[in-house]
Amino acid sequence: MALEQGGVPTVAVHTDVFARLAQSVARANGMPTTRQAFVPQPVVGKSAAELRAYVDGKDPVSGRPFAQEVIDGLTEPLGDTDLTGLSFERSTPRLLEPDTEDNLHALFAGNGWTDHQPILLPTEERVAAMLAGTSRAPDETVGRLRPTRYREFWEFTVEKVAVNAVMAGARPQYLPVLLAMAASGLSGRSSSTTSQATVALVNGPIRDEIGMNYGIGAMGPYSHANAAIGRAYGLLSQNLQGGSVPHESYMGSQGNFLSYNATFAENEAASPWEPFHVQHGYAADASTVSLFLGGWYTVFGGGPRETWEQKFTRSLQACDPYTGPIVALDPIVARDFVSLGFDTKQKLIDWCVEHARLPAKEYWDNQWVQTLFHPQAVAGVEPYATLLAADPDEEIRMFRPEDIHVVVVGGETGAVWKMLGGGPRRTTVTVDDWR
């Protein structure tokens, strides 16, 4: 669409499963008649001959010959809407029309404003009570969210975050955490076809102040604060960014269980190492939330036992090379690693970086490595350029140090650990700013 504005007639080719999304994006950009042509899904994995057949075949959306759609898109005369685009205002009211509770529940569910579980209706009284959890003004703008890079940003206020917090059953004292997460600009309802979830790690005094669980069952449904914050983050993300609707604003092929809740807290008191936020430059008495886009995989293990190096190496190799792991260790495991000489988290991270290796041909055959890292390698960006120059059978490093994180969590009922897809830390936000 930017090229059209630059005076260049353009046709964008998509696969057919993206038709509704592509048309929705075009409309939201004021250019609803953007010329688009569609081929069948998928393109990935198809041979040159199969893709030539796509070109020779029909556009599965219009039913017309695909190539003719492309040529017509560049040469057919323009109509009235083409010459003006489409301007319109979309507004959302502060309050909805009063109705019965039953009808309002049906309205919220029907409009896709819930996570398909019962919600608390955000009455004026409940929202006012929630707003007591922050000193910020209700009408203060918090930030902007969008489900993916090519969608438009939607803006929101403190009050709008409070509304969604009420819906999720959150308590006022959780609101500063939720405002910080919302202000991060990272959505908990990303539209990625990979079905990524947003993993959130809470550090600092706020954990105890609001009763977060970082002991037994820390990653499960055993704390009101953990459960409500995780749910509220999802609800506020989908509602404040303009939706999370399959085919339009959500394209995750398989979805992700962690989209229900991937919020947890570090067990700082039982950890032999410095807390995660301190590692990243924050004071120990600061309260923070660190956010990661990932959550695609989980690898589980126990130990470290006699063969831990082999187990850890195999587990790291099983992780997706595009997304390094959050290595979440029970305090028992963390202390055992200290006994093995890993007296800092960084030493364990460095060990993982050194031992997580794949043959270069296998690394570069990963779809997302190919899509996202290969162009950087070609452009000379390190370490990807060096990795691309490696012999296909050479065992190359899968991760950079910043791709791997070590966190201590759990209640010491077992010497257990998980490797959870996390990727590079996207941001750490300060809760204290939103008290």
Add this chain to the structure above:
Amino acid sequence: MKSKVAVHDPRGYPPKVTGKRLAPRLESLQGKVVYLVDCLFDNSDVFIGQLGNWLGERFASADLRLIKPRQSWVDDPDMRARIEADGDAAILGVGL
């Protein structure tokens, strides 16, 4: 009769949409510079190559130029500037 309650709208505030016009169209692709933009999704280069072959067979005098952005999913102003400077048309594709 059940009582009615007033509740907040949970949605954020969408931006105003401002209409934008399309660029003037060509009479034909013959003799024109057409950029084929490989958006860098996995295998999109193969698709764009096949589309280029098809166009080359039918528009012998068209100047078909393959071009790629610096990265996938990231706007590349330099690439756009190049297309706008000497391109008559562009076809973008494709992935997933």
